[in-house]
Amino acid sequence: xxxxxxxxxxxxxxxxxxxxxxxxxxxxxxxxxxxxxxxxxxxxxxxxxxxxxxxxxxxxxxxxxxxxxxxxxxxxxxxxxxxxxxxxxxxxxxxxxxxxxxxxxxxxxxxxxxxxxxxxxxxxxxxxxxxxxxxxxxxxxxxxxxxxxxxxxxxxxxxxxxxxxxxxxxxxxxxxxxxxxxxxxxxxxxxxxxxxxxxxxxxxxxxxxxxxxxxxxxxxxxxxxxxx
Numbered sequence: 001x002x003x004x005x006x007x008x009x010x011x012x013x014x015x016x017x018x019x020x021x022x023x024x025x026x027x028x029x030x031x032x033x034x035x036x037x038x039x040x041x042x043x044x045x046x047x048x049x050x051x052x053x054x055x056x057x058x059x060x061x062x063x064x065x066x067x068x069x070x071x072x073x074x075x076x077x078x079x080x081x082x083x084x085x086x087x088x089x090x091x092x093x094x095x096x097x098x099x100x101x102x103x104x105x106x107x108x109x110x111x112x113x114x115x116x117x118x119x120x121x122x123x124x125x126x127x128x129x130x131x132x133x134x135x136x137x138x139x140x141x142x143x144x145x146x147x148x149x150x151x152x153x154x155x156x157x158x159x160x161x162x163x164x165x166x167x168x169x170x171x172x173x174x175x176x177x178x179x180x181x182x183x184x185x186x187x188x189x190x191x192x193x194x195x196x197x198x199x200x201x202x203x204x205x206x207x208x209x210x211x212x213x214x215x216x217x218x219x220x221x222x223x224x225x226x227x228x
Contacts, residue, residue: 037093040102043085043118051112053081059109063088066105072098085118094122124186126164127194128216131181133209136171143169148181148204157202157211161193162186182214 044052052059056079063076075091088102099120107114134143141147148167152158164184172178187193198213 037123038090039123040088040090040094040099040120041082041085041123042088042102042106042120045113045116046083048112048116049081049086052086052106052109053079059106063102063105066101067098070097070101072101074098076102088120122188124188125191126184127187127191128214129183129185129194129198130212130214131183131204131209132178132212134179134181134204134207136177136179138205138207143179143181145169148183151204152183155202157197157200161197 060076060079067074067076073092074094077089077091079086079088081087090098094102099122103117103120106112106117131148136142138147145167148169149163152161152163152167162185164186168182170180170182172180185193194213197211199211201208201210203209
């Protein structure tokens with residue numbers, strides 16, 4: 001068959017082959033599912049959670065009735081139990097008024113100890129940041145995670161911020177006299193707390209430090225002078 005091809009045909013075949021038009025690799029679009037914003041977390045005693053889940057269809061109907069009466073446009077879809085309470089999944093993200101409405105209903109259920117039901121809350125995620133501009137030593141003392149944590153608690157910038165873990169203090173490089181402080185905070189799904197802090201400056205001692213956004217902080221110590 002190939003012997004029957006003319007020179008022009010062979011030339012066209014080689015041109016197509018060498019052009020690489022048929023060698024393009026397909027692109028794969030990947031998405032990852034994060035924490036659902038359409039969930040309401042209600043901490044409570046385990047036995048109370050079981051009582052509610054056992055009659056979930058009744059409570060879902062009553063919750064939706066209460067939501068409609070409060071002029072809300074969200075709908076509760078289903079209830080599931082967790083180790084620390086229940087989770088109510090809705091058709092769209094809830095607001096503070098919705099949380100109050102649901103809490104009021106749950107605490108009005110007969111034969112339920114209302115004190116064992118905590119206030120509903122929306123799911124939270126972690127935001128990761130780093131603080132730069134600090135020396136390795138301050139007043140001849142090496143900067144420690146406990147020192148940083150104490151400073152953050154007294155700084156207005158972090159007034160309403162809750163740390164998700166202990167700060168991690170790492171030297172910028174083995175020979176550097178500066179450190180990078182990695183901090184994780186509990187944040188809303190929209191990262192509202194991080195947005196209010198990132199690129200802001202504040203004092204630690206006489207030094208002016210800056211908060212920068214970053215990816216997940218390093219989990220492995222990078223040098224012998226790192227603090228856990």
